[in-house]
Amino acid sequence: MHAALKVIVLPWHKGSRLRCLGVGFVVLVAAAMPHPAAAQALFVACDNGLRCVQAPCPSKDVVLVPSGRRYAKTDPDLSALPPADAARRDLANGLYSGRLVLSGTVENGPPVRITATKILRRATAHEAALCRRR
Secondary structure (H helix, E strand, O other): OOOOOOOOOOOOOOOHHHHHHHHHHHHHHHHHOOOHHHOEEEEEEEEOOOOOOOOOOOOEEEEEEOOOOEEOOOOOEOOOOOHHHHOOOOHHHHHHHOOEEEEEEEEOOOOOEEEEEEEEEEOOHHHHHOOOOO
């Protein structure tokens, strides 16, 4: 013999439906807002000395400008660069030595993803020196 399933229905109190709708609206708005971790950031990419014989090889560190926060062993994703920026002759050398300041997004989370969306300018001496600090 099976036990009968009991369902308890609580009466709606005055205003509780409105509170439920309000909470649902707040959750919906919070989910639709852009994630603050994916905000635009300025950074330089620096060679970290790591050499590999097999891909993937995270041979660069990314240093945020002006905070100096370093993301070790994190190659920036260059696939979102405009064609004119991707075709620059000094792109590879600029990324190797921290001579270019890039703009892009930083998405915190395992793993950290840094996507370059634009090459802004040549790095100043102070910005290039961020690569030498550890």
